[in-house]
Amino acid sequence: MATKSPIEDPKLDPMIDPRTGEFAVIAPGHNFKSVTQKIAGIVLTSNTPLGWFAGLTFAGGVACLVVVALTWLFLKGVGIWGVTIPGAWGFAIINFVWWIGIGHAGTLISAILLLFKQTWRNSINRFAEAMTIFAVVCAGMFPLIHVGRPWVSYWLFPYPNTMNVWPQFRSPLAWDVFAVSTYATISVVFWYVGMIPDFGTLRDRATMPLAKYFYGLLSLGWRGSTRHWIRYETASLLLAGLSTPLVLSVHTVISFDFAVAAMAGWHTTIFPPYFVAGAVYSGFAMVITLAIPIRKFYHLEDLITLRHLDNMAKVMLATGSIVAYGYGMEVFMAWYSASHWEFFMMWNRMFGPMGWAYWILILTNLAIPLTTLWSRKLRVNVLYLFLLSFVINTGMWFERFVIVVTSLYRDYLPSSWGTYRATRWDYMTFVGTWGLFTFLFLLFVRFLPMIPMSEIRMMLPQSKVRPPGGSDAETVIEETV
Amino acid sequence: MPPREGIYGLLAEFNTPGELVHATEQAHQAGYRRMECYTPYPVEEAAVALRFHKTRVPLVCLLGGLLGVTTAFLMETWIAVWSYPLNIAGRPLFSWPAFIIPAYEWTILFSGLSAAFGMLALNGLPQLYHPVFNAANFRNGATTDKFFLCLEAADPKFSAGETRAFLEQFAAVSVVEVDH
Numbered sequence: 001m002a003t004k005s006p007i008e009d010p011k012l013d014p015m016i017d018p019r020t021g022e023f024a025v026i027a028p029g030h031n032f033k034s035v036t037q038k039i040a041g042i043v044l045t046s047n048t049p050l051g052w053f054a055g056l057t058f059a060g061g062v063a064c065l066v067v068v069a070l071t072w073l074f075l076k077g078v079g080i081w082g083v084t085i086p087g088a089w090g091f092a093i094i095n096f097v098w099w100i101g102i103g104h105a106g107t108l109i110s111a112i113l114l115l116f117k118q119t120w121r122n123s124i125n126r127f128a129e130a131m132t133i134f135a136v137v138c139a140g141m142f143p144l145i146h147v148g149r150p151w152v153s154y155w156l157f158p159y160p161n162t163m164n165v166w167p168q169f170r171s172p173l174a175w176d177v178f179a180v181s182t183y184a185t186i187s188v189v190f191w192y193v194g195m196i197p198d199f200g201t202l203r204d205r206a207t208m209p210l211a212k213y214f215y216g217l218l219s220l221g222w223r224g225s226t227r228h229w230i231r232y233e234t235a236s237l238l239l240a241g242l243s244t245p246l247v248l249s250v251h252t253v254i255s256f257d258f259a260v261a262a263m264a265g266w267h268t269t270i271f272p273p274y275f276v277a278g279a280v281y282s283g284f285a286m287v288i289t290l291a292i293p294i295r296k297f298y299h300l301e302d303l304i305t306l307r308h309l310d311n312m313a314k315v316m317l318a319t320g321s322i323v324a325y326g327y328g329m330e331v332f333m334a335w336y337s338a339s340h341w342e343f344f345m346m347w348n349r350m351f352g353p354m355g356w357a358y359w360i361l362i363l364t365n366l367a368i369p370l371t372t373l374w375s376r377k378l379r380v381n382v383l384y385l386f387l388l389s390f391v392i393n394t395g396m397w398f399e400r401f402v403i404v405v406t407s408l409y410r411d412y413l414p415s416s417w418g419t420y421r422a423t424r425w426d427y428m429t430f431v432g433t434w435g436l437f438t439f440l441f442l443l444f445v446r447f448l449p450m451i452p453m454s455e456i457r458m459m460l461p462q463s464k465v466r467p468p469g470g471s472d473a474e475t476v477i478e479e480t481v
Numbered sequence: 482m483p484p485r486e487g488i489y490g491l492l493a494e495f496n497t498p499g500e501l502v503h504a505t506e507q508a509h510q511a512g513y514r515r516m517e518c519y520t521p522y523p524v525e526e527a528a529v530a531l532r533f534h535k536t537r538v539p540l541v542c543l544l545g546g547l548l549g550v551t552t553a554f555l556m557e558t559w560i561a562v563w564s565y566p567l568n569i570a571g572r573p574l575f576s577w578p579a580f581i582i583p584a585y586e587w588t589i590l591f592s593g594l595s596a597a598f599g600m601l602a603l604n605g606l607p608q609l610y611h612p613v614f615n616a617a618n619f620r621n622g623a624t625t626d627k628f629f630l631c632l633e634a635a636d637p638k639f640s641a642g643e644t645r646a647f648l649e650q651f652a653a654v655s656v657v658e659v660d661h
Binding site: 031032033036158164165166167168169170171174175178179181182185186189190192193196197200201203204205216217220221222223224225226227228229230231232233234235238239242243245246249253256454455457458462463464465466467 | 497498499502503517518519520521522523524525526527528531533536538539542553556557560561564565567569572576579580582583585586587589590592593594596597599600601603604606607608609610611613614619620621623624625626
C-alpha cells in the first residue's frame with residue numbers, strides 16, 4: 001500500500017500505523033486472551049445491557065406491524081395493496097430487490113474479500129454475514145406473499161405431486177426460486193461453519209450450564225485439531241469460491257426478472273452488472289449502519305476501527321461509481337437506441353408525474369455520496385458515514401421504485417396508463433420488515449459471537465510461527481500492516 | 482478401533498505456536514506418528530510438521546457440484562420435454578439456455594453443501610466426546626490462547642515414561658496424561 005501522509009500526528013494517535021499512515025486494523029496491545037475475553041464476554045455475560053432490552057422491545061414492536069399487515073393480507077388478498085393494472089408490481093418487488101441487495105455485501109465481505117486475502121474483513125465478516133441472512137429473511141417474505149396464495153407457494157419448487165404440474169423453467173421467476181433458495185441455504189451454511197470454532201470457545205468459557213450445553217451442541221465437539229483446521233480452512237475457501245459466483249448470479253437473476261421482460265426501461269443488458277454493483281453499494285451502507293452503533297455500544301472501537309470504515313467507504317465509492325455509470329448508460333441508450341418507447345420512458349421517468357422519485361434517487365444515490373466520499377476526512381468521520389449510509393439506502397430503495405413503477409404505469413398503450421399509489425398496508429409491511437431485521441440482528445449480537453474470534457487471533461502478530469527463543473521485537477510492526 | 486480404556490496419550494501445553502511446531506517437528510523426527518496438534522486458530526506450520534498435506538474436501542466438493550449440475554439439468558429437461566411439455570411462445574421444448582441458470586444454482590448448492598458437510602464428515606464431527614477434553618488445562622486453553630501437542634498411546638513408539646521425558650525437554654507449560 002502506498003505511503004500517505006497521515007492526517008493526524010501518528011505519535012499522538014496509537015491507532016495510526018506510523019509506517020503507512022493508515023489506521024490499524026486492530027488496536028495495539030491485544031493478545032489471544034484479551035480478544036477472546038472481549039468478544040466472548042458480550043455473549044457470555046450474565047449482565048445484559050439494558051439498552052439491548054430496550055432495542056429488542058422497540059424492534060419487536062415494529063416487527064409486529066408485519067404480523068398485522070400479513071394477517072390482513074391473508075384475510076383479504078393482495079387487493080389491499082396499491083398494485084393495479086398496469087402497475088402490477090409494487091412495493092413487494094421493490095422491497096424484495098432492496099432487501100436482497102442489502103444482503104449481498106455480507107457475502108462479498110465473507111467470500112470475495114477472503115479470496116483476495118483482505119484480512120481487515122475478519123472483524124466485520126461475521127455480522128455482515130448475519131446481516132445477509134436476516135436481509136434474505138426479509139426479502140424472501142415478499143415474493144411469497146406476492147404470489148397471492150402464499151399457502152401454496154411451495155408449488156414454486158419442483159416436487160412430484162398428484163396434479164402432475166411442474167415449474168416452467170423458461171421463466172425468470174422460476175430461476176429466482178432457485179437463485180434465492182440456494183443463496184439463503186449457502187449463506188446459512190457458510191455462516192454456521194464459520195461459527196463452529198467460536199462455539200467451541202464459548203462452550204469452554206461458559207459458566208452457566210445451559211450455555212455450556214447449547215454452545216457445546218452447536219460446536220459439534222470442535223477441539224481445534226490441526227487436521228480438522230486444515231480441512232476446515234479448505235472448506236471455507238471452497239465455500240468462499242462458490243459464494244462469489246453465487247452472489248453475482250443471484251442479483252443477475254433478479255435483474256433478469258426485469259431484463260427478460262419486453263418493457264421499455266427494463267429490457268437492457270446493462271441490468272445484471274449494475275444491479276450487482278447497486279446491491280453491494282446498498283449492502284455496504286447497511287454494514288456501516290449496523291457497525292457504527294455496535295462498535296459504540298459494545299466499545300469495539302479497537303476491533304472495528306476507522307480503517308474498516310474507511311475501506312468500506314472506498315468500496316461504496318467504487319460501486320457507487322459503477323451504479324452512476326449504469327444510470328448514465330440508461331439515459332444514453334434511451335437516446336442512442338432511437339426507440340420511441342425508450343425515449344418516452346426516460347423522459348417520463350425524469351419529468352413525468354413521478355419525476356420527483358428519479359431526482360431523489362440521483363440526489364441520494366449519486367450527488368451526495370459520490371461527491372463527498374472522495375474526502376478521507378469524511379470517510380473516517382463516524383457520524384457522517386452513519387448518516388450517509390441512510391442516505392444511500394434511501395437512494396437504493398428509490399432506484400428500485402423508479403425501475404419498477406415508472407416503466408409499468410405508463411406502458412406502450414396510452415389508454416391503459418394509470419398510476420401507482422402505495423397503501424398503508426404496503427407501508428406497514430415495509431416498515432415492519434425493518435423491525436424484523438433489527439429484532440433478529442439484536443438477538444444475534446446477544447447470543448452468537450458477532451466477531452469471529454479465531455480469525456481475529458490469526459491477525460495478531462503473535463499468531464505467527466517463529467522458532468522458539470527468537471526475538472520478535474521488530475516483527476510486531478511489520479506484521480500488523 | 483483403539484482401546485477405549487486406559488491412557489489415551491500425553492498432552493503437552495505450549496504458550497506459543499512456534500514452540501508447538503518445534504516440538505511437533507522433533508516428535509516426528511523421533512519417530513512418533515500418531516499425534517495431533519490442537520490450536521485456537523489454524524496453524525499451517527503445525528500441519529506441515531504433522532506431514533498432513535492432503536484433504537479430500539475438494540474432491541467431495543467437486544463430486545457434489547457434478548451431481549448438482551447433472552441433477553438439475555436432467556430434471557429440467559425431463560420436466561420440460563417429457564413430463565409437462567408447455568408451449569411457451571413457440572419456443573422449443575428443450576430450451577437448454579434457459580435451463581442453465583437453475584442448473585448453475587444447483588451446482589453451487591450441491592457443491593457448497595458437500596464442502597461443508599463433507600468437511601464435517603471427514604473430521605468425524607459431530608463428536609461431542611473426545612479424550613483430550615478430560616484434561617482440565619485443555620478446555621481452559623485450547624480454544625483460547627494455548628497450543629497443545631498430544632502424542633497418542635496408540636503409537637508403537639509410545640511409552641509413558643520415555644514419551645514424557647521426550648516432551649519435557651521442550652518449553653512445555655505442562656505435560657499431562659489423558660485418559661480415555
